[in-house]
Amino acid sequence: xxxxxxxxxxxxxxxxxxxxxxxxxxxxxxxxxxxxxxxxxxxxxxxxxxxxxxxxxxxxxxxxxxxxxxxxxxxxxxxxxxxxxxxxxxxxxxxxxxxxxxxxxxxxxxxxxxxxxxxxxxxxxxxxxxxxxxxxxxxxxxxxxxxxxxxxxxxxxxxxxxxxxxxxxxxxxxxxxxxxxxxxxxxxxxxxxxxxxxxxxxxxxxxxxxxxxxxxxxxxxxxxxxxxxxxxxxxxxxxxxxxxxxxxxxxxxxxxxxxxxxxxxxxxxxxxxxxxxxxxxxxxxxxxxxxxxxxxxxxxxxxxxxxxxxxxxxxxxxxxxxxxxxxxxxxxxxxxxxxxxxxxxxxxxxxxxxxxxxxxxxxxxxxxxxxxxxxxxxxxxxxxxxxxxxxxxxxxxxxxxxxxxxxxxxxxxxxxxxxxxxxxxxxxxxxxxxxxxxxxxxxxxxxxxxxx
Numbered sequence: 145x146x147x148x149x150x151x152x153x154x155x156x157x158x159x160x161x162x163x164x165x166x167x168x169x170x171x172x173x174x175x176x177x178x179x180x181x182x183x184x185x186x187x188x189x190x191x192x193x194x195x196x197x198x199x200x201x202x203x204x205x206x207x208x209x210x211x212x213x214x215x216x217x218x219x220x221x222x223x224x225x226x227x228x229x230x231x232x233x234x235x236x237x238x239x240x241x242x243x244x245x246x247x248x249x250x251x252x253x254x255x256x257x258x259x260x261x262x263x264x265x266x267x268x269x270x271x272x273x274x275x276x277x278x279x280x281x282x283x284x285x286x287x288x289x290x291x292x293x294x295x296x297x298x299x300x301x302x303x304x305x306x307x308x309x310x311x312x313x314x315x316x317x318x319x320x321x322x323x324x325x326x327x328x329x330x331x332x333x334x335x336x337x338x339x340x341x342x343x344x345x346x347x348x349x350x351x352x353x354x355x356x357x358x359x360x361x362x363x364x365x366x367x368x369x370x371x372x373x374x375x376x377x378x379x380x381x382x383x384x385x386x387x388x389x390x391x392x393x394x395x396x397x398x399x400x401x402x403x404x405x406x407x408x409x410x411x412x413x414x415x416x417x418x419x420x421x422x423x424x425x426x427x428x429x430x431x432x433x434x435x436x437x438x439x440x441x442x443x444x445x446x447x448x449x450x451x452x453x454x455x456x457x458x459x460x461x462x463x464x465x466x467x468x469x470x471x472x473x474x475x476x477x478x479x480x481x482x483x484x485x486x487x488x489x490x491x492x493x494x495x496x497x498x499x500x501x502x503x504x505x506x507x508x509x510x511x512x513x514x515x516x517x518x519x520x521x522x523x524x525x526x527x528x529x530x531x532x533x534x535x536x537x538x539x540x541x542x543x544x545x546x547x548x549x550x551x552x553x554x555x556x557x558x559x560x561x562x563x564x565x566x567x568x569x570x571x572x573x574x575x576x577x578x579x580x581x582x583x584x585x586x587x588x589x590x591x592x593x594x595x596x
Contacts, residue, residue: 148297150590154216156171166381168516170261174358175200177571180345182547183530199445202524205501207251207252207523208251208252208253208524209249209250209251209252209253209254209526210252211252212252212253212282213253213254213255213256213282213505214253214254214255214256214282214285214520214526215240215255215256215257215258215280215282215283215284216237216255216256216257216258216283216285216286216287216513216516217258217259217260217277217278217280217283217285217458217497218233218234218258218259218260218286218288218509219259219260219262219270219273219274219277219285219286219287219288219291219297220234220258220259220260220262220288220289220291220378221261221262221263221264221265221290222234222261222263223261223263223343224263224264224431225264225402225403225428226264226265226428227349227548228456228457228458229289229290229456229503230262231471232259232289232502232503232505232509233288233289233505233506233508233509234257234259234493234507234509235494235497235498235502235506235509236502236505236506236507236509236510236511236513237257237287237509237510237593238257239493239494239497239498239506239510240509240510240511240512240513240514241255241256241257241513242497244513244514244517246379250517250520250521251520251521252523253520253526255513255517257336258268258277258280258283258288258447259313259386260273260274260276260277260596262288262291262292263274265290265291265292266292267292267294267296269363270291270292270296270297271297273291274286274297274300274451278304278306284307284526284529284532285306285307285308285309285448285516285526285529285532286301286306286307286308286309287308287309287311287509287512287513288308288309288310288311288312288509289310289311289312289504289505289509289513290310290311290312290313290506291310293313293315293316293372293373293374294313294316294373295310295313295316295320296320298310298320298321298328298331298461299320299328300329301328301331302328302329302330302331305329305529305530305533306330306529306533307516307519307529307532307533307536308330308331308332308533309332309333309334309512309515309516309536310331310333310334310335311333311335311476311504311505311509311512311566312331312335312374313335313373313374313506314333314335314336314337314475314556315337315338315373315374315377315541316337316373316374317331317333317555317556318337318554318556321554321555322554323553323554324552324553325537325551325552325554325555327594328555329530329533329534330529330530330533330534330536331533331539331555332506332533332536332537332550332555333550333555333556333557334418334476334511334512334513334543334545334548334557335336335475335476335556335557335564336475336476336514336558336559336563337554337555337556337559338377338378338475338558339381340475340559340566341378341381341382341451341473341475341566342378342380342381342382342384342385343375343385344473344566344568345382345423345449345473346382346385346386346388346389346391347385347389348568348580349420349421349447350389353425357588358447358589358591360420361391361420361445362392362419363389363390363391363419363420364391364392364393364394364417364418364419364420364421365384365386365391365392365393365394365419365420365421365423365448366393366395366413366414366419366421366422366423367379367382367383367393367395367396367397367425368395368397368398368399368410368422368423368424368425368426368435369397369398369399369424369425369426370398370399370400370401370425370426370427370431371398371399371401372398372401374427375401375425376398376425376570378451379385379423379425380424380595382423382425388434390476393519394413394414394417394419395410395413395414395417395419397410397413399426401426403428403430403431404426404428404431404435405434407434407438407439408438409433411435411438411439411442413511414439414444414446415442415444418444418445418446419444419446419449420446420447421446421448421449422439422444422446422447422448422449423449423450423451424448424450424451425448425450425451425452426450426453427451427452427453428453429453429454429456429458429459430458431453432450432453432454432459432464433453433458433459433462433463434451434462435450436448436466436467436470437463437466438465440466440594443594445595445596446593446595447469447471447592447595448470448471448592449470449471449472450470450471450570451472451473452472452474453472453568454470454571455465455472455474455477455503455504455569456504457500457501457503460571460574464574465573465574467571467574468571468572468574468592469570469571469572469590469591469592469593469594469595470571470588470591470592471568471569471570472565472568472569473566473567473568473569474504474566475559475564475566475567476504476508476545476557476564477504477545477567478490478491478502478503478504478507478544478545479544479545479546479565479567479578479584480569480576480586481578481584481585481586482586483583483584484544484584486542486543486544487544490502490507490510490544490561492512493504494507507544507545508545511541511543511544511545511548511569514541514560515536515539515541515548516536518535518536518539518541519532519533519535519536519538520532520535522535522538534535536550537550537552537555541571543581544560545564546563546564546565547562547563548563548564548566549563561581561583565581565583566580566581567580567581567584568580570587570589570590572587
């Protein structure tokens with residue numbers, strides 16, 4: 145997701161490079177045999193089950209892969225402003241591979257993780273990373289949290305018949321695939337539609353006010369966004385839905401998608417007409433931390449909501465106790481609740497392995513490996529990439545983020561409280577407290593300390 149803003153000419157250059165990659169990749173796809181029909185998935189139990197289970201066909205008894213290693217390519221921003229996310233992606237995949245190999249592999253195959261650095265996520269860097277990975281004939285699947293800001297690379301993956309699992313920017317995925325999932329048979333999104341990012345915050349602010357959990361004084365909102373598709377899509381939807389609920393937008397600012405060190409000019413505009421709520425959809429954790437610190441120098445009596453950034457451990461490392469009161473939400477994020485044993489077990493494993501907490505992308509890449517492996521079991525041949533890619537769509541897994549089942553038309557994960565719920569968190573005394581939905585909530589919204 146995280147990129148410096150680029151002009152349209154950079155995109156055009158990237159597209160030309162993509163075209164070259166497609167020409168190369170067609171050779172890989174040309175000899176792919178027709179897939180066997182994949183089994184239909186059955187419904188999965190609740191996300192709080194003791195262990196993840198895949199809905200798939202019985203595992204073949206033959207072991208065709210004895211002595212063979214399947215390489216899983218991870219596209220990740222390993223350098224640049226999003227390197228923390230990139231490192232987490234690779235670690236999540238490596239943790240799953242370590243577990244699977246320790247259990248004897250699958251059908252005799254063992255696995256290895258190889259990575260391609262998407263750097264600042266402009267097309268040139270993404271294409272270069274894909275070329276590096278596809279040059280290795282043993283790379284039979286690819287996955288990412290996010291590789292580019294627009295997900296343009298999913299078209300390459302479909303052309304190559306490469307199994308590809310992605311975990312971000314579902315608005316971009318939806319814009320490319322639409323309802324034509326059959327044209328992208330190997331591409332699947334572990335995250336659902338981002339529509340709830342645009343609708344649920346305004347709705348919940350009203351509900352919390354009606355329930356007496358918060359007090360709205362003027363129904364004014366200040367909205368700051370970053371110049372990238374993820375942030376802009378969400379902020380545009382929020383503006384529409386706040387307006388529909390008769391809120392007044394007092395500040396509407398867009399900042400470049402890059403490191404922002406000085407927020408004082410925008411904060412001065414917020415202070416000139418203090419709103420009930422301040423929203424910042426710039427999702428870079430360091431930017432969110434610097435905004436919060438500068439806001440707290442002379443805060444308005446406003447709730448503060450930030451998109452995604454506070455979910456990354458880096459945000460709390462930078463803000464510590466100043467984080468108390470900050471709100472954020474997640475679609476496809478870890479349900480951090482004692483009621484969700486999959487989450488507590490995964491987080492403990494990740495912390496034991498790496499000595500740090502996992503955010504969203506450690507979990508999604510970990511689960512992506514298990515989705516691929518479940519599909520491989522039904523097909524048997526990793527080089528029949530088209531068949532494996534199609535089989536991924538029939539796998540249902542219970543994950544720390546909820547039950548993942550794919551929409552066959554859009555190839556997005558289904559979004560609802562029964563599948564992938566939207567989660568709202570608030571920092572309270574240094575802890576991330578899940579305040580919505582009620583089924584998993586571990587606390588309730590509290591008044592931030594700067595609101596007297």
